[in-house]
Amino acid sequence: MAALLIVIQFLTGIMLRFYYEPFPGLAYDSIVFLQNNVLFGRLIRNIHHWSGVFLVIITFLHLLRTFLTGAYQSPRQVNWIIGLLLLALVIFSNFTGYLLPWDQLAYWAITVSTSILSYIPLIGNSLREFIIAGNEVNADTLLIFYNLHSSVLPILILLLMAYHFWRVRKAGGVKVPNNSDEKKIVPTYPNLVYKEGVVALVLIAVILVFAVFANAPLLELANPNYSLNPTKAPWYFAGIQELLMHFHPFFAGFFIPLIAVVLISYLPFLKYNDEASGKWFHSDKGKKSAIVSSIFALIVTITLVILSEYLINFEMLLPSLPAFISNGLIPFAILVLIVWLFYKVIKKKYNLSLTESVQAIFILIITSFIILTLTGIFFRGVDMALTLPWNL
């Protein structure tokens, strides 16, 4: 599905290029013209928009599938890393595409998400200025994003995808449960080809339904002097933006994402004492602990978000300390403590192996991240205050 969505992005992207003009004075009008005067112009734009959204979700689900069936372990470690790079490229493609319509939504979403970069110590500001080619989003940013979006990134994605598929073959195909019927080999045609054909048709149908009934957003022309309230980052960065509501920016915008990336890249290289079984969740106790993990993450994350919004403000409680400590180090340490205690308890209760413990913690963190993302998208209103979705 991810591969098919990429093909759809390439085809519709090339069509969009026939009309799109990557200059601030022309970009917005070129999209309005495309939508109103070009046969199927709006439909093609909508397909490109929705396939971009689905691509992130499906790539993420694919990551979960490979993780939960243990396909990240030897001999597939390298493919896990290639996959992570592909995910980064997919997100970056969405991100660079986001600016292109040059409307208020695009301008301010890119402004707020690139400003997160300035929280990286020492190099943050220079990095931000390098990426947007100046102090604020401007004509050069648009041209750079356009070129990255419609030539550099697509080429990188194609190359990495070819390598990714080759590595799947080299590992002897996908991971299947050890000693199972699925090990029986059957011809690709018609068994696999038919199933993939059906999945492809259903996916295309779903995207068409979205593209026909829900338009890609287009607000008024970008205005650097008047910001939107709330100014939200693109939806796939809503989790990080939500973290910023609760932690000192050094932790929310830099340290926590950095640790997450390092940990997720390092997963395949741990010394596992039990090879993954290839079954979903590895084993029965793996499955039970995974369920407990996700319920625990659900309750704790929601509780902490509400507490931090309405009740606990470490900066006010500890006014003598610098914000970096009161609103950064201390809540971060509490978080690490919660995860560590949970790990100890669940490991002991279910007598988990390393594969199963890693899985329990991974699910804890992923569930929490999903809830933060949903909170950022659906529960943040004016001034980024917690708001019910129907009052947004």
Ligand code: HEM
């Ligand atoms: C992984 C692949 C791709 C993703 C995820 C992606 C995503 C996006 C997104 C999210 C937008 C903003 C659309 C909106 O207004 O909501 C966009 C716009 C655009 N993309 Fe792509 N794209 C991809 C590949 C391509 C390719 C290969 C091309 C051209 C060769 C292309 C050309 C364009 C153009 C011209 C626009 C501006 C038109 C518009 O905003 O409606 N894209 N893309």
Ligand code: HEM
């Ligand atoms: C554009 C994004 C991606 C595309 C098009 C893609 C495509 C594929 C395909 C077609 C397979 C063959 C088996 C299957 O269908 O599941 C595969 C396997 C695999 N992918 Fe991806 N993938 C992408 C991203 C990722 C990501 C984000 C990860 C994880 C970080 C990942 C990790 C893997 C692994 C470990 C395998 C081997 C699975 C196994 O042997 O069971 N891929 N990928």
